[in-house]
Amino acid sequence: MILGRMAAAGEEVKLVGRWASPFVVRVGIALNLKGLGYEFSHEERGKKSELLLKSNPVYEMIPVLIHDGKPICESMIILEYIDEVWASVGRSILPADPYDRAIARFWAAYIDDKFPSSLRTLRGLNEEAKAEAEEQLANALQLLEDAFPKCSKGKDFFGGETIGYLDIALGCYLGWIKAIEKMTGIKALDEAKTPTLVGWAERFCSGDAVKEVMPEADELIEFTKLIQAIMNAAPGRQNMHVSKNDR
């Protein structure tokens, strides 16, 4: 579970979200990398708080970062904001070189293009759609496996020596990927096909900034069972899934 910490002295930093959302996990990791204290405002499933509706009227989605009363929405935009505002604190999240930044931004956009829909299908109830989702996920992971050497330049992470923008963009999904592997028997991160990513995933998940906020696979499996029970009890309610409310 994510524990909110006291806000940094003189500044109000609030993260509005839910622990199961990979998009919220992204922001938690970034705040941790910068060593920033923040208050966590938990959003109940199926309900939208006044704070959320006021802070993100356009999408009504989590995460929202509220900094001194100003809301910032969209997880990767929040990451860039954190990196820019607290540029002199902790390590840089985005690469320093403009070309490396462009590549990191490209792959982050690609990941958000492919992963949410595939993962949603794989943990859902539509069995027929799963084969295609599995293939889409496998193709995406293969591309990222191939991209890793160029981005990492021989170091441990996409960002180099330490976790960066692209590591966070992809790594936030690892809790759900492991949960799905357990639930479906699919091997998404396969040592045979994507050995580099398997090594990277282990290193990513063992970092302090990540461990604190990454949900455990078993917790996510329990969560999925709960949602599926609700959906089975009320078959008309199609939109109860986690990530439909998250960005």
Added chain:
Amino acid sequence: MLTSKATSDPRLPSNIFLHSNFRENTERMAGDLELKLLGSWASPFVMRARIALNLKGVGYELLKEVSGTKSELLLKSNPVYKKIPVLIHHGKPICESMIIVQYIDEVWAAAGPSILPSDPYERAIARFWIVYIDDKWFPPLRKMIVAKADNEETAEAAEQGIAGLQLLEEAFEKCSKGKDFFGGESVGYLDIALGCYLAWLKAVEKMHGVKLLDKEKIPLLVGWAERFCSADAVKELMPEVDELVEFAKMLRARLNAAATS
């Protein structure tokens, strides 16, 4: 301020655009800069990159992609999406229009005014609206471009487009802070992101007899649109609305042929 400018019809193949506002650059051929842009005249996304390059006064070689085909260079430079624009700088490809614009702003930071706002919160707001524009606002309008006829779907798409413009009208008021552009005194990141669609908006208005840029409903945006289209960095790039209407006919015909084959 432009000191030297070679203009050519953007639809001719392989144009070299020398567009510089610094004396040091006037003698540099596009080849020295090793900057190529893969694009086409009708694409709003390509226009984004070209506006950014114009704002920075950077020369580049435009490599024209023919609609309906993909060159070897495009397939090699953007194997993931195979789409334009692609900026190739010293042989290294950069893809995705707004990523390209940020890259241009960062590499040529010292040349011309900043494209992105300098304040981190304003940057976050601009980035937010750009995601909204590309993910939510434009897709229904794209449907209208290729729609075979006016129907319930196009009517709904027009309504969504107008509602979105209403949101953007409010955003303009907040972002511009009384100045001429979303970016303030000069064309900036969010101006480019939305402004590139203006010719297509006008084409949709013509094709479907709808009013999207309505002075009664969105007076601030209508004023902004006029200023944007007449900005130095933009005006030579804006396609003619009638040519876009013809282009849309060709797109529809191609889609119909593909659907029936």
